[in-house]
Amino acid sequence: MCDQIEPESIPRVIVSEKARRILENIKRVAVHSGDLDGICSAAILLLLSQSIKIDFLSVTEAKKAPAIYDLVVDLPKIGNAINIDHHETNYEYLSKYNLLEEKDLVDPNAPSATELLAKYFNLENDDHIRKITNIANLADLNEFTEEIYLIDKVIKCHSRDPDALMKIALAIAKYGDEFLKDFWLRSQVSRLEPLLEKCSKFSSYIIDETIKKRDSRAVVLHVESGIPRVCINDILHDFLEAGGQAIVLINTIHENDIYCPSLATDIGKQSARISMRVRKANINAGQFLSLFGGGGHKCAAGAKLSIEMLPEFLLEVFKLLSMEFGCVLYLNINKKILSNVFQSEL
Ligand SMILES: [Mn+2]
Numbered sequence: 001m002c003d004q005i006e007p008e009s010i011p012r013v014i015v016s017e018k019a020r021r022i023l024e025n026i027k028r029v030a031v032h033s034g035d036l037d038g039i040c041s042a043a044i045l046l047l048l049s050q051s052i053k054i055d056f057l058s059v060t061e062a063k064k065a066p067a068i069y070d071l072v073v074d075l076p077k078i079g080n081a082i083n084i085d086h087h088e089t090n091y092e093y094l095s096k097y098n099l100l101e102e103k104d105l106v107d108p109n110a111p112s113a114t115e116l117l118a119k120y121f122n123l124e125n126d127d128h129i130r131k132i133t134n135i136a137n138l139a140d141l142n143e144f145t146e147e148i149y150l151i152d153k154v155i156k157c158h159s160r161d162p163d164a165l166m167k168i169a170l171a172i173a174k175y176g177d178e179f180l181k182d183f184w185l186r187s188q189v190s191r192l193e194p195l196l197e198k199c200s201k202f203s204s205y206i207i208d209e210t211i212k213k214r215d216s217r218a219v220v221l222h223v224e225s226g227i228p229r230v231c232i233n234d235i236l237h238d239f240l241e242a243g244g245q246a247i248v249l250i251n252t253i254h255e256n257d258i259y260c261p262s263l264a265t266d267i268g269k270q271s272a273r274i275s276m277r278v279r280k281a282n283i284n285a286g287q288f289l290s291l292f293g294g295g296g297h298k299c300a301a302g303a304k305l306s307i308e309m310l311p312e313f314l315l316e317v318f319k320l321l322s323m324e325f326g327c328v329l330y331l332n333i334n335k336k337i338l339s340n341v342f343q344s345e346l
Contacts, residue, residue, distance in 0.1 A: 010173055011128050013047045019121040022082075025070060028053045030062060030081075032074035032113070034159045036139035036152055040114040040132050041073040041084075042169035047129070048121060056165045059295070060304050074113035076295075077104070084117050086110040086140075089286045089295030108297075112136035131176035142237065142300070147180055153196065154188045156230050157260035164262075192230065195259050199231035203238035205341060210244070210329050217245040218325040220317060225255050226335035229263045236277045245325055246278040248317050250310070272310055274303040281324055288320060 015023070029045055032038030033056035042054050057065060057075060067079020076090045077083035077099060085091070088108040094100045110116050114136035123129040139148055151168065158164035171182035180186055210219045219239070223232070232251060239247045251273040257263045274292070276285040277300050285301035286294075292313060294303020305313055321328040 010047060010170075011176075013123065013126055013129065015048060016122045019048070019123075022121070023049055023052075026052055026082075028055070028069050029071045029073065030055045030057045030065065030069045030075055030078060031072075032056075033058050033061075033162075033165060034156065035074075036148065036155060037112045037114055037136045038074045039155055039165060039169050040112070040136035040139075040172055041117050042165070043132050043172035044114060044117055044121075044123070044129060045073075046169055046173040054166070054169075056159075056162050058159070059302070073117055077106075084113055084120055086113050086116060087286070087295060088284075088297055089290045089301075093295075112140045128176050132172055135172065135177055135179075144237075147177070150189045150192075151179055151185065152233070153192050153230055154185060156233060157188070157192060158262060160262040192259065195228055195230060196234075198228065199234040200238070201342070202227055202231055202338075203235050206235060206331065206333075207239060207242045207244075209331060210239075211242055214327075214329060216325075216327045216329045217243065218247070218321045218328040219244065220248045220250070220314070220321070220328065220330045222250040222252070222330070222332045224252050224332070224334040226338040227253070227333060228259050229253060229257050230260055232275065236275055240277055240279050244279070245281055246283065246321055247276070248321070249275045250313075251275070252307075270307050272305045272307060274305055274313070276301050283320060283324055288317075291316070 029052055031041045031054060038056065045052055045054060059075060062072065062075040062078055065078050069078050069081040071084065072078045072081040073084045075085065077094060083104040083106055085106045086108055091106050091108045094106060100106060105116050105120050107116060112133065115133045118124055118129050118133050135148060138145065139152060144152065155165065155168055167184055171179045171185045175181045180189070206221065210216050221235070232249065236247055236249060254269060274289060274294060276289060278285050279299065284298050286296040286298055289295060289301045289303040292303045292305055292309065294301060296302055318328055
């Protein structure tokens with residue numbers, strides 16, 4: 001179970017009369033489980049009310065969730081809940097089917113859902129709230145500070161563990177951008193540190209094989225095994241930082257994760273998780289992946305695909321990327337390949 005919340009240990013936030021009236025009708029909330037924007041949204045909700053029940057859901061879970069929520073943040077609308085979100089694909093979907101209501105706040109131009117949540121409850125001028133909003137903005141704009149990088153890793157590691165996510169949200173609620181003052185969070189960071197060193201070696205290998213040796217800026221990467229799940233985002237991020245223009249990662253990892261065991265049962269044997277990142281291109285990642293049941297933003301998007309769809313997905317993704325970038329490389333990664341490359345290094 002999560003730690004008991006001690007009311008005096010959480011900073012007080014002044015809630016306007018209008019916000020209080022809305023809050024009275026909010027008993028149960030769903031927020032995005034996998035990233036800082038969702039967790040920062042949860043932190044603000046903890047500051048607003050101690051009695052709201054918060055569920056952490058992935059996008060896939062949200063799409064199948066029962067209509068039991070009063071408010072849904074950084075996720076697609078569920079049933080008749082108030083929806084606060086900034087995902088372009090969700091906005092387009094809601095507009096297309098006339099599902100956007102007066103009570104919703106869905107703005108694809110907002111840097112984060114946390115910022116929209118703060119606006120919704122008239123908290124924009126609160127200094128403590130502003131610090132929390134800023135964390136979410138930096139994370140969603142991919143402008144990671146060292147601290148944000150570390151807390152993002154702890155979130156990714158525990159994205160299937162609601163008690164841990166609640167601890168992280170509480171640390172942000174309490175300490176704002178000084179969240180590493182939280183003892184538990186710090187202990188998790190030091191536990192993950194040796195793993196993060198490994199992640200950077202994997203990234204370097206991929207960048208060497210594509211950008212450096214073959215001068216290609218677009219890659220489709222299929223990871224089958226051998227890479228800890230927490231490294232996945234680093235690979236995407238590091239590839240673009242090294243001058244890459246587009247990376248599509250197909251994740252069919254099934255093995256247990258020794259560092260982050262709660263992630264082990266993440267995907268079924270019959271599915272592949274797709275992550276796509278593009279930089280300043282005429283490609284809309286969110287729109288492209290929405291053709292495969294996924295979605296997200298222009299530059300960053302995701303989807304969950306059944307294995308049978310993979311051949312067709314590959315045809316479409318190679319067509320899309322090669323029209324924009326010319327040369328597109330395919331790189332397959334598994335345990336065997338990695339052990340040949342790194343020998344005893346890891
Ligand atoms: Mn977000």
